[in-house]
Amino acid sequence: xxxxSAQSAPYDEKEVGRYSEEELRxxxxxxxxxxxxxxxxAFTASLTIDCxxxxxxxxxxxxxxxxxxxxxxxxxxxILVFMFxxxxxxxxxxxxxxxxxxxxxxxxxxNQVASVTFAYDGTNWVQTGGALVxx
Numbered sequence: 001x002x003x004x005s006a007q008s009a010p011y012d013e014k015e016v017g018r019y020s021e022e023e024l025r026x027x028x029x030x031x032x033x034x035x036x037x038x039x040x041x042a043f044t045a046s047l048t049i050d051c052x053x054x055x056x057x058x059x060x061x062x063x064x065x066x067x068x069x070x071x072x073x074x075x076x077x078x079i080l081v082f083m084f085x086x087x088x089x090x091x092x093x094x095x096x097x098x099x100x101x102x103x104x105x106x107x108x109x110x111n112q113v114a115s116v117t118f119a120y121d122g123t124n125w126v127q128t129g130g131a132l133v134x135x
Contacts, residue, residue: 051078058083062092070097076122083115084108086134094132100125108134 039054090110
């Protein structure tokens with residue numbers, strides 16, 4: 001698992017110099033908290049992830065339709081990123097538990113990839129950014 005590290009992020013020295021060390025430490029702590037380790041669960045028709053194990057979810061290649069269940073150990077303001085890849089058949093569908101508030105959920109084609117991001121509001125996982133798009 002790879003953990004986000006603010007120390008490894010590229011900084012513009014002129015931009016960083018505008019902020020106090022305390023401000024930078026607070027931002028770094030927030031990023032380290034919101035973005036946790038990456039997990040790569042194998043494909044399964046019914047997937048339940050544990051937020052404590054990572055918030056970037058690289059799901060194994062979809063070889064069938066998949067249902068994403070309500071995550072374990074959610075925390076308010078946590079961010080989840082799901083990454084998917086279709087197999088050589090394509091047209092695999094993703095069904096979301098009711099705690100995920102999503103926009104359109106199209107079906108992908110052969111070997112296409114997609115990602116979708118959610119933020120936890122204490123009750124639901126709300127999709128951020130645009131709709132899931134297969135490329």
